[in-house]
Every structure is written in structure tokens, then in C-alpha cells.
Amino acid sequence: MRYDLLKILIVDDNPHMRVLIAEVLRAIGVRHIFEAGDGAAGLLASNKREIDIIMTDLSMQPLDGIDFVRQLRRSGDNPNQMAPVIMVTGHSTLQRVHEARDAGVNEFLTKPLTARGVIERVAQVIDHPRAFIRSPNYIGPERRRRVDPNFAGPWRRAADGVRRMTATQEI
Numbered sequence: 300m301r302y303d304l305l306k307i308l309i310v311d312d313n314p315h316m317r318v319l320i321a322e323v324l325r326a327i328g329v330r331h332i333f334e335a336g337d338g339a340a341g342l343l344a345s346n347k348r349e350i351d352i353i354m355t356d357l358s359m360q361p362l363d364g365i366d367f368v369r370q371l372r373r374s375g376d377n378p379n380q381m382a383p384v385i386m387v388t389g390h391s392t393l394q395r396v397h398e399a400r401d402a403g404v405n406e407f408l409t410k411p412l413t414a415r416g417v418i419e420r421v422a423q424v425i426d427h428p429r430a431f432i433r434s435p436n437y438i439g440p441e442r443r444r445r446v447d448p449n450f451a452g453p454w455r456r457a458a459d460g461v462r463r464m465t466a467t468q469e470i
Contacts, residue, residue: 300425302328306348307421308379309334310341310355310367311387316412320354320387323417338362342370345379352424353379354408354417357388357395364388365402372403372438381431383424383440387412403439405429 307329311317314336321332333350335341339362341355353371357364368384371377386399389410396407406420429440 300422302421303330305329305351305421306331306333308332308341308344308350308353310338310344310353310359310364311335312337312356312359316356316387319412320417323412323414324421326414327418327421338364338367338370341367342374342377345371345382346377348378350379350382352383352385352421354385354387357386357390357399365398365404368399368402368404368439380438383428385420385424400442401437403437405440 302324307324309317309320309332311320311334317334317336321334324332333344333348335344337359338355341353342362345353355364355367359367362370364386368386371382371384372380374380383405384403385406385408386404387408387410388395388399391407391409399407405424408416408420432439432441
């Protein structure tokens with residue numbers, strides 16, 4: 300992977316955490332790192348340029364990470380609506396993980412951070428991209444990670460009408 304070509308946006312209200320993540324990214328060769336101090340600033344920054352990966356904290360004010368991702372995913376004019384999002388947090392309860400997943404987060408990274416954890420999550424979103432889903436109730440990456448070898452059609456669940464799609468398809 301050519302990490303030097305990646306453009307990564309770090310959205311975190313803690314400047315020390317932004318520095319830590321940025322230093323790990325620089326250590327693997329990432330040169331284009333952009334920072335925002337909260338979710339609202341992150342939305343503005345993501346509107347200004349194309350971003351390959353967004354890393355955001357969960358707990359921020361005035362706009363937390365989950366609301367930031369929801370607004371990013373539902374913003375029709377943001378060029379990074381489908382960018383992979385890695386949620387970074389010290390609050391890794393199952394409820395918060397489900398909220399983040401349902402908001403459209405691709406990967407979850409818990410604190411305390413390690414260089415290995417950051418690198419693994421970045422590699423995961425690059426090496427294993429997930430299909431993007433656009434339905435009336437959800438916009439984001441395919442939430443199901445398990446592949447069923449017996450599945451033969453476009454509908455995952457007949458009752459809900461959600462289909463697997465490529466990034467350019469819409470329901």
C-alpha cells in the first residue's frame with residue numbers, strides 16, 4: 300500500500316490524541332493528515348477536500364462522533380460521504396459499538412491506542428473495503444461481516460428489503 304498517497308482526516312477534541320494518531324500515521328508514511336477539533340469542524344474539513352479515511356473520536360462537544368458520522372453519511376453534497384470511518388473511543392460498551400455501527404462507522408478502535416491498533420484498522424479499511432448501503436433507514440458500509448456461502452440472491456432479508464449494492468447503486 301502506498302501510505303504516502305493517503306489523505307486522512309483526524310477528528311478529535313483532544314489535541315494530544317490528534318498528535319498521537321498523526322505521529323503513528325506519519326511513521327507508516329502518511330503525508331497528508333488533516334485535523335479537526337470537533338465534529339462540526341470535521342464536517343467543514345471533510346467538505347473542503349477529498350479524504351481517503353476519517354478517524355474520529357466518539358466523545359466530543361458540541362457534535363460527538365456518532366452525530367458527526369450520521370451527518371457525514373446523510374450529507375448529499377459532502378464528497379466524503381462514503382469515506383471509511385474509524386471510530387476511536389474509550390467507551391467501548393456494546394451499546395456504543397452498536398450506535399456507531401448503525402451510524403455508519405466502518406471500524407472501531409478502543410483506547411488506550413497502540414500503534415499496532417491504528418495500523419491494523421487503517422489496513423483493514425484499505426485491504427477489505429465493504430460495500431456501501433443506501434436505504435431509507437441506513438447509509439453506510441455493509442454491517443454484516445459474515446459471508447454466508449449458501450446465500451444466492453440480492454436480498455439479505457426478504458422482510459426488510461435491504462439489498463447488497465455497489466457504491467454507485469441506490470435503492
